[in-house]
Amino acid sequence: MTDLDPNLAALKGRRVVLGVSGGIAAYKAVEVCRLLVDAGAHVSPILTDDAQRFIGALTFTALASEPAKTSLFGDPTDPIPHTRLGQGAHLVIVAPATAKLIGKVTAGISDDLLTATLLATTAPVLLAPAMHTEMWEHPAVVDNVKTLTERGVTFVGPDAGHLAGGDEGPGRLTTPEAIVRAAAEVLARGHDLAGTRVIVTAGGTREPIDPVRFVGNRSSGKMGHAIADAAARRGAAVTLITTSALAAESSVEIVSVTTAEEMYDAVVSRFAEQDAVVMAAAVADFRPKVIAGQKIKKHDGPPEIVLEPTPDILATLGERKEHQVLVGFAAETEHVRDHAAAKLAAKKVDLMVANDVSAPGSGFEVDTNQAVLLDSNGRAEELPLQSKTDLADAVLDRVRKALAHRGEERS
Ligand code: CTP
Secondary structure, rough: OOOOOOOHHOOOOOOEEEOOOOOHHHHHHHHHHHHHHHOOOEEEEEEEOOHHHHOHHHHHHHOOOOEOHHHHHHHOOOOOOOEEEEEEEEEEEEEEEOHHHHHHHHOOOOHHHHHHHHOOOOEEEEEOHHHOOHHHHHHHHHHHHHHHHHOOEOOOOOOOOOOOOOOOOEEEEOHHHHHHHHHHHHHHHOOOOOOEEEEEEEEEOOEEEEOOOOOOOOOHHHHHHHHHHHHHHHHOOEEEEEEOOOOOOOOOOOEEEEOOHHHHHHHHHHHHOEEEEEEEEEOEEEEOOOOOOOOOOHOOOOOOEEEEEEHHHHHHHHHHHOEEEEEEEEOOOOOHHHHHHHHHHHHHHEEEEEEEEEOOOOOOOOOOEEEEEOOOOOOEOOOOEEEEHHHHHHHHHHHHHHHHHHHHHHH
C-alpha cells in the first residue's frame, strides 16, 4: 500500500488523531501510524498511560507528524492539548480501543488526554476494538457499542483469531490495513451530502378505527431514523416525517404524523424543494372508511370494518418527480426481488431497498437488516446482514452517486 493507493486518497492532507489505549495490540498501532503517514495524513498520536505499558511514546513520535502526547498537563507550549487536537482533527481513530476506553467514551468520562479529546471533537470517530471475547460479548460492552454506533461512531473489527494468553475468538484487533482503509472511507463520506435536502419517512402509520383503536403494522421506525441520522451526519438538511417517537440527530427537522394521509400531506407539500426522498415508512395501504366518533362497545357485537385505499405516497412522487432521487423500501416475505422490482417499476423509483422481513435479523424492531438494492437500470446488489446504521450509509452512498450523476446530466 502506498500513498498512491486511490482508496486512501481521502486521507491526504487530513489531520488525524491516532489514539492508542492500553491493550497488547497497542504495538500494531505503530503500523497504523506509519500507514496513515504514508497515505499523506497529518498524524497526531495520543497514548493513554496504560498504552505506554505496552509501547513507548517515542516510537510514535519518530513515525508521526508531531510528537506523541500522553498527558493533559505539563506542556507550557500546548496548554490545552485536548481542544487543540479535538477541534482541529478531521478524524479521531482509537486503535486498539479497549473495553475501558469504549465504556468511558459512552459515558462521556474525560479523565485523560485521549478521552478529553474524544469529548472535545466534532470530527468523525473510528474505533478499532481489541479485547478478550468474553469482554467483547459482555452485555455492557455490547450496549456501549450500540449506543456509540447510534451516535455515529464507526467501528472497524474486531476480527476473530488468536488472542493474548492463547485464547481464540472474536476480539482481535483488525489489521492495520483494514483500519486505515476504514479511516479513508469515513473521511471520504465526510460531509458528502452537504447542500442537499432530503426527506426521510419512518415508522408505521396508524389508521384510526375509533378514538382508541387503529389499524397498524409492526414497523418501529428504526430503519428510517437510522437513515435520517446518517444523512444529517453527512451534511444533508434532513426532514424526518415519522410516526415514531425515537430520537434523532439534533439537526434533523422532525415532523410527527400518525396516518397515511398526514404523511402524504407532509411529504408532498415539501417535495418540490427536495433533492431526494427516502420512503422507509411502512404506510398502511388501507384505512377504515368510517372512523367511529365514540369507542366501539363490545356489547354491540363484532364491528364490520370496511376499508378503503390510502393514497400511495411513493407512487405520487414517482409521477411528479423532476430532479429528485426517489428511494423506496419493499418489505416482503417471499419472492423478494421480483416483488421489489415490480414496485420499483410501478412507482418509478430510482432505488428500491428490498428485504425479507421474515428472515432472522431483518425487518421489524431489530437493529440489523439484510437487504438487496435494486436500481432502475435493473442492477441488483446483495448486501450483507449489517446494522441499520451501516445499511443507512450504504443506501446514502447510492443516493449520493445518483445525485452526482443527475448533476452531471444537468450541467
Ligand atoms: N408506500 C407509500 N404509500 C403507500 C404504501 C407504500 O409511499 N400507501 C411506499 C412505502 O413507504 C415503501 C414502498 O411504497 O417505500 C413500498 O411499500 P410496500 O408496503 O412494500 O408496498 P406496497 O406498494 O404497499 O405493496 P404491498 O403492500 O402489496 O407489498
